[in-house]
Amino acid sequence: MTRVAVLLRGVNVGAAARVAMADLRASLEDDGMDVVQTILQSGNVVVEVPAAQAGAAARRVADAASRLTGGDVRALAVPRAALRAALDDNPLWTAGKDGARMATAFSSEPAAPIDAPTGGLPRLGGGAVHVASASGLGLTHQWCPDGLSKAPPLERLVRFPKGAVVTVRNRNTVAKILGAVEGG
Secondary structure, rough: OEEEEEEEOOOEOOOOOOHHHHHHHHHHHHHEEEEEEOOOOEEEEEEEEOHOOOOOEEEEEEHHHHOOOOOOOEEEEEEEHHHHHHOOOOOOOOOOOOHHHHHEEEEOOOOOOOOOOOOOOOOEEOOOEEEEEEOOOEEEEEEEEEHHHHHHHHHOOOOOOOOOOEEEEHHHHHHHHHHHHHHO
C-alpha cells in the first residue's frame, strides 16, 4: 500500500462546486476507500491504495466529489515524488520567500512555455514562471510577489495540452499535503 495525494480541480473556489471535506471523506470511506486525511478546504485528499491503483483512486475521489457537488469534478493523483519535487526542485524558490505567493500547477501532462525557452520564462511583473516535470506530471511553478490573485493567469504564460487536468496549490499547501503523504 502507498499513500497518494488526490488533488481536486475547482472545488470550494467561489460559490460553485462547494463540498465539505468531512462529507467527501465520509463518502469515500463508505465507498471502501482508506482515506488517510483531507487537507484544508481546497480539495486535497490523501488516500492509501495499492501503488498500481493511484489513477483509479483519483477517478473514485472525483466521482464522489461530483456526486456531492452535482457538477463534473476532475482530479489528479499526485505521488510523493512529485510533491517532493514541487518543493525541492523549484528554481524560483529561495529561503525567506512567502510560500503563499509561490504556486505550483500540477498537470496530467507537461505544459509548454508560450514563446519562451524551455528552461523558464522571463520575469513578468516582478514574478517568474518555470516549467518542469516529475513522476510523469507537469509542474509549472509561478512566483507571485504581489500575491496569487494579482498574478498573470498561467494560461497566458504556458500552454497546457487540451484535456489535461490542471490544478494549482501554493507552496504552504503542498508542504502540508506532502506531510500527510509521508505519514506526518
